[in-house]
Amino acid sequence: MVKGTNMSTHSVTASSPGTEANRHTAGGSVGSLSDVAQEIERHLPDKLMDPIMETSLLNIYYGDFHAVHDVNLAFGRNEITALIGPSGCGKSTVLRSLNRMNDLVPGARVEGAVNYQGQNIYARGVDPIAVRTHVGMVFQKPNPFPKSIYDNVAYGPRVTGMKVDDMDDLVEGALRGAALWDEVKDKLKQSAYGLSGGQQQRLCIARTIATKPNVILMDEPCSALDPIATARVEDLMLQLTQDYTIVIVTHNMQQAARVSDRTAFFTARPDETTGNRTGLLVEYNLTKQLFSQPSDQRTEDYISGRFG
Amino acid sequence: MTTTTTTPAGPPSPAGLRGDPVDLSGRSRPGEAVIRGVLFAAALVSVLTTVGIVIALLRPAVEFFRDVPVWEFLGGTRWAPNDSGNPDFGVWPLVSATLVITVVALVVAIPLGLGAAMYLSEYASPEMRRRLKPIVELLAGVPSVVYGFFALTFVTPNLLQKVLHIDVGFTNALAAGLVLGVMIIPTIASLSEDALFAVPLSLRQGSFAMGANRMQTTLRVVLPAAMSGVAAAVILGLSRAVGETMIVALAAGSRPHLSLDPREGMQAMTGYIASTAGGENPVGSTSYNTLFAVGLLLFVITLIINVISIALVRRYRQEY
Numbered sequence: 153m154v155k156g157t158n159m160s161t162h163s164v165t166a167s168s169p170g171t172e173a174n175r176h177t178a179g180g181s182v183g184s185l186s187d188v189a190q191e192i193e194r195h196l197p198d199k200l201m202d203p204i205m206e207t208s209l210l211n212i213y214y215g216d217f218h219a220v221h222d223v224n225l226a227f228g229r230n231e232i233t234a235l236i237g238p239s240g241c242g243k244s245t246v247l248r249s250l251n252r253m254n255d256l257v258p259g260a261r262v263e264g265a266v267n268y269q270g271q272n273i274y275a276r277g278v279d280p281i282a283v284r285t286h287v288g289m290v291f292q293k294p295n296p297f298p299k300s301i302y303d304n305v306a307y308g309p310r311v312t313g314m315k316v317d318d319m320d321d322l323v324e325g326a327l328r329g330a331a332l333w334d335e336v337k338d339k340l341k342q343s344a345y346g347l348s349g350g351q352q353q354r355l356c357i358a359r360t361i362a363t364k365p366n367v368i369l370m371d372e373p374c375s376a377l378d379p380i381a382t383a384r385v386e387d388l389m390l391q392l393t394q395d396y397t398i399v400i401v402t403h404n405m406q407q408a409a410r411v412s413d414r415t416a417f418f419t420a421r422p423d424e425t426t427g428n429r430t431g432l433l434v435e436y437n438l439t440k441q442l443f444s445q446p447s448d449q450r451t452e453d454y455i456s457g458r459f460g
Numbered sequence: 461m462t463t464t465t466t467t468p469a470g471p472p473s474p475a476g477l478r479g480d481p482v483d484l485s486g487r488s489r490p491g492e493a494v495i496r497g498v499l500f501a502a503a504l505v506s507v508l509t510t511v512g513i514v515i516a517l518l519r520p521a522v523e524f525f526r527d528v529p530v531w532e533f534l535g536g537t538r539w540a541p542n543d544s545g546n547p548d549f550g551v552w553p554l555v556s557a558t559l560v561i562t563v564v565a566l567v568v569a570i571p572l573g574l575g576a577a578m579y580l581s582e583y584a585s586p587e588m589r590r591r592l593k594p595i596v597e598l599l600a601g602v603p604s605v606v607y608g609f610f611a612l613t614f615v616t617p618n619l620l621q622k623v624l625h626i627d628v629g630f631t632n633a634l635a636a637g638l639v640l641g642v643m644i645i646p647t648i649a650s651l652s653e654d655a656l657f658a659v660p661l662s663l664r665q666g667s668f669a670m671g672a673n674r675m676q677t678t679l680r681v682v683l684p685a686a687m688s689g690v691a692a693a694v695i696l697g698l699s700r701a702v703g704e705t706m707i708v709a710l711a712a713g714s715r716p717h718l719s720l721d722p723r724e725g726m727q728a729m730t731g732y733i734a735s736t737a738g739g740e741n742p743v744g745s746t747s748y749n750t751l752f753a754v755g756l757l758l759f760v761i762t763l764i765i766n767v768i769s770i771a772l773v774r775r776y777r778q779e780y
Contacts, residue, residue: 289669295662298685308670
């Protein structure tokens, strides 16, 4: 399997220093969670020079229904990009188009391009299954498989035929990467359904990073979690930017403000003739910028709570 | 005082005004009692029938075991209840025939039934599923005597002898088992499909998002998640196969014969009951009572299968 150019810096890192997991940390070790949070205060270029992924003139239809209109977005490497907006604005639809999960919806159709490392994933001959090994996904409701914790994590490498020297190592690394190892190391063979909701969601993240994707899509990953579990997952996201690019859909504007580097605000525009609501991108900027000085009135109305 | 009570021609005061007596006493509703009684009787009939069957089976069976020791019945390998010179009551030939036919039936029905279920649930378009599923279920409506003749007059002479060149007799366990398998396909397919289809979409999405293909998703995620329902479907098919009479009586033969070779003719437990219940044996004779001993054994076997089924369903129950 040929991966992208940043494969060399790619690894599953341990959550705390001084553990035995140093053998996994090819790409540099990670400090404590607060260190990571501070590290995120890095300088980000206003303009993305080398995005890992970008959409151009992306239009998505479900049958006759025009769900998303002309979206141009670029996602920076090792950044977190948040997609926000009111319900029905097409942000989840855009997210699912980034790893061709929309293919599973009968009648879904995509126009325009989604370029991943310079290659259009909707080009003829592209295998959606191969795309998904590069662009993983975490869902709104934790959806672990009815298997043991270990088998949940090992599932992706097994089904994709990944060359694995030591599956135990890989599972441990992925669970450490998702900050779950210490909680589950003694019950790896137990059913994943015995875990709490927050643990299940981190297991789903571990499961995703076990396949070593470059991009992780998260569709409202915390909406089914309590505030404490949410905080843990947010910490984890910041930590994951060491190795991954994250695109997150969230209804929670504070969450977008807390974790993301860039934010895209979507809204829905009713069609004059049919009344169908088509989603469009209103504003895309550095998160700080977007929340402090929105350039569009609709953005300002939304983030100040006047609608949505 | 409110205006309604002071107006002489006004409507009667609504109940619940302060100070008014409230009447909450119930009216008698004789209809309710009748309906309750009728429904209870409906439930009672099936319970009483079961009890009646057990009693009807037990009494002659107990009499039978006075003449023939239990160990001779359960341990013997020669079944010749009507051999007046040298009768033997070893039930193994009948049990082994039931076993062979059932195994052949399951070998046919499990892959085909599960395959049909997986296709309908995971591969077929909603339109296709809507049209195909009733057709599969239609197979269950064919009377078993028709299946029996199909085995006897088509499967054995044409399919087994002419096409596959298998050396089988006029009656044989193979034809009976194959057709019996076809008969229980709808049971297994339909119930398994319900179980597979009930698995939440989020699990399939999770699997696809990991880079799994449809077959991997079906076999490694959906099927294990639906295992309790699938196991129940297979066991129900198994119970039907063990208890099925017409097909085995017609196609498998009526010669008790201890063998595990499905190419041979043999008499299954149900086949024996069907062919002996014709009334040739005087009521109360040992050979008459054999019917009930075999019937009781069949009843116990089916009961054990059902108990295993319930245990399996509990064991594999998943809360997804």
